[in-house]
C-alpha cells in the first residue's frame with residue numbers, strides 16, 4: 001500500500017464530517033447547506049493535493065486527527081464570510097409583521113424549497129411534458145384556485161406591483177371608479193391616486209370621505225369607466241357617520257355595466273382568522289364569493305410567505321394581465337416561487353398550519369407564555385444593565401402590523417427598561433440605551449413608549465442567542 005492510498009483512505013466521508021460534534025452548532029437548513037458545501041470543498045482540496053502526491057498533505061492527512069482538523073477549517077471559513085450590512089435582528093418591537101424588518105418569517109419548509117431552487121436549475125417556466133416553454137404561474141395557479149376558489153391567478157413582485165398591473169392591464173387610459181373614502185396612502189410612497197397615475201389610469205373618485213352610496217358609483221359609470229375598484233381599509237378606520245356599499249352591490253353594478261370589479265385586499269388572508277382567536281379580516285375566498293372579479297393581496301403580510309403580490313380571480317382577466325409586457329418586468333424569481341409554493345402547500349393542511357407557519361405561531365402565542373419568557377429573562381437583563389437601568393415585566397399590546405387590522409391589538413408582555421438618570425437626562429439616556437441594543441452582534445430592536453424602553457417578547461424565538469449577547473451590554 002502506498003502512502004498516497006493511505007491518505008485517500010484517511011479522508012473522512014462527508015456524511016461523517018457533518019455528524020461531528022464540532023459542527024453540531026449549525027442547525028438551520030441554510031447553515032447546514034453551507035457546512036455541507038464547505039465540507040465537500042475542503043475534502044476535494046485535500047483529495048486533489050493527494051492526487052498530486054504532495055508529501056506534506058499526505059503526511060498531515062495520515063498523521064493528524066484529520067476529521068477534527070477539517071471541522072475546524074469549516075468553522076473558520078464560515079466565520080470569515082463577510083456579514084455585509086444586512087443582518088439578522090431580534091424584532092422585539094411588538095409589531096409582528098414589520099415592513100422595515102422584512103415582514104413574515106418563513107417556515108423551514110419554504111427555506112428548504114428556496115435552497116433547492118437557489119442551488120440548482122428548476123423548471124420555473126418550462127413544461128416537462130412537452131419540453132417547451134411553460135407558464136411561470138402554473139406552479140401556483142392550482143394551489144391558489146384550491147385555496148381561494150379563483151379560476152386563475154398570477155403572481156408578481158409585491159402587492160403594489162399587483163395593483164399596478166391590474167390597473168394598467170384593464171384600465172389604461174380610462175377611468176377607474178373608486179370611493180373617496182378609499183383613496184389611501186399605504187405607506188412607503190404607495191398612494192392610490194399616484195399608483196393610478198403611474199399605471200396610466202384616470203381616477204374617477206366618487207362619494208365623500210365618510211359616506212359613499214351606490215348612486216354615487218352609478219352616476220360615475222360612463223363609456224370612459226373601465227373598472228370599479230375597492231381598496232381595503234387596511235391601516236385606518238373611518239368611524240361615526242359612515243356609509244359604504246357592499247361588495248355584492250358593487251359587483252352587481254359592475255356586471256350590469258360590463259366592467260370588472262377589482263378588490264385590493266392588501267393583507268388578504270386565506271383562512272378565517274377568528275378560528276384562532278384573532279380579529280376578523282376579509283378572506284380572499286370571501287371577497288371572490290362576494291363578487292370581486294379580481295382580488296389583489298400581499299404574499300408577505302397575513303399570508304406569512306415571501307414578498308410577492310398575488311392576483312386571483314376571473315380567467316379572462318388574468319390572461320390580460322399575463323399578456324401585458326409589464327408582467328415580465330414585475331415577475332417573481334425561482335426562489336420566491338419556491339418559497340410561495342411551499343407556504344401555500346402548508347395551507348392545504350389546516351391542522352398543521354398553526355404550528356408550522358411562524359407568522360401564525362407568533363400571532364397566536366398566548367400572553368402567559370410570553371410572560372414566562374419575560375420572567376425567565378428578567379434577572380439576566382437586570383444583571384446586564386445593573387446600575388444603569390431597572391427592569392420589570394409589564395403587560396403590553398402587540399400589533400399585527402403592516403397595515404393589517406390596525407385597531408386590533410394582541411395582549412402581550414414586555415421587559416420594560418427604565419433608565420436610572422437625572423431628570424432632563426432621561427431622554428438622551430433612553431435613546432442611547434436603545435442604540436446600544438441596536439449595536440449588539442445581533443441587533444435588538446425594541447420600542448420607546450412613555451419614557452421607557454420596551455422589549456415585547458412575542459416574537460423572540462432564539463432565546464439562547466438573545467441571552468448570550470446580553471453581557472455585551474455592559475460595555476459603556
Ligand SMILES: *Cc1c(COP(=O)(O)O)cnc(C)c1O
Nearest residue numbers: 158159160234265266267298403
Ligand atoms: C400593503 C398594501 C398594499 C401594498 O402591498 P405590498 O405587498 O407592500 O406592495 C397595497 N394595498 C393595500 C390595501 C395594502 O394594505
